Amino acid sequence: MARRKPNIEELLNRLGYRFGKPELLDEALTHVSAPQAAGQSYQRLEFLGDRVLGLAIAELLFKTFPGAPEGELSRRLAELVRRESCAEIAIAWDVGPYLKLGAGEAHSGERRNQTILADVCEAIIGAVFLDGGYEAASALVERAFQPLLAAPRRPLRDPKSALQEWAQGRGLPPPTYSVVEQTGPDHAPKFRVVVKVQGTDNEFGVGTSKRIAEQAAARSLLLREAVWTEEEHGTA
Structure with a gap:
């Protein structure tokens, strides 16, 4: 049976965001190994998205835990922006089928690679930031990370x-x-x-x-x- 081509509308619905410049999302989903990358892989967007994510999570924590000291906020921040958390968000968005990969990477299961998924999560955040500004990116982060915010998987401290x-x-x-x-x-x-x-x-x-x-x-x-x-x- 032929594999159904992923519908980008479904991904957009999961993100809860509509791009004015769809090429930014396309870039965020493009691995450096993809033939169509031509120097436009998600790496630069990942760099940007990592910084936007940190600021958005810090702001969200500051509002959500008004009585928490700096040390606790820092630990919560580290928990939420770690690679595993970002990969979990990418899995919830189901970005795997939309990734543009080289033939070797596609056949070796890289659509499920935690590092790639975490990078793409940050790249998408960076793409939304460039397309719609900080408020749009912050809203995306809040929607996606709120469940993790309420129930961190690791003890924050003993x-x-x-x-x-x-x-x-x-x-x-x-x-x-x-x-x-x-x-x-x-x-x-x-x-x-x-x-x-x-x-x-x-x-x-x-x-x-x-x-x-x-x-x-x-x-x-x-x-x-x-x-x-x-x-x-x-x-x-």
Whole structure:
């Protein structure tokens, strides 16, 4: 059965954007190996789109998390602009069938190559920026990345590190941890740990190792002080 030629209208619908200069989208979909590239591959648009994406995500994070400190915003930014996230967006847009590749690349499965998909994601953002300006590109980024914004796949930081940063930001000494109780047999112990931060009430955590108990104690203090929320960080 002959393969159905991809309909560019379907891609445009998924992007939610109409190009005044369709040649920009064509360039964004053209790999350097394609015969028709002739020096007009997506590489320059990718360079531009990478910068536009960073600014648009930074602006979106700034508005979405008004109480977040700079360190958290930076970690969220790094999570969202990483190659894997951009490739995921390109997959959601289903850009693979529209890529213009050299014969060798097309036959070796490069339409599913994570690096190429991530590059094309950024190139499309760059193309929208050139075609419709920053507002159009920012709107595209917000539509595409909003689901990832709400639920990052990797922990932004562990509770102990977050608590130490919080204490440091308030000019306080680092938190201290002490084992207050150890129960259970040697092969299956349970530890109860207290964490102390100057100027706050102590908090406790329980775990099957000192490290786990310390993380649990730090997390409890962060939640109690409203530095973290249950909605954002889930259950322990």
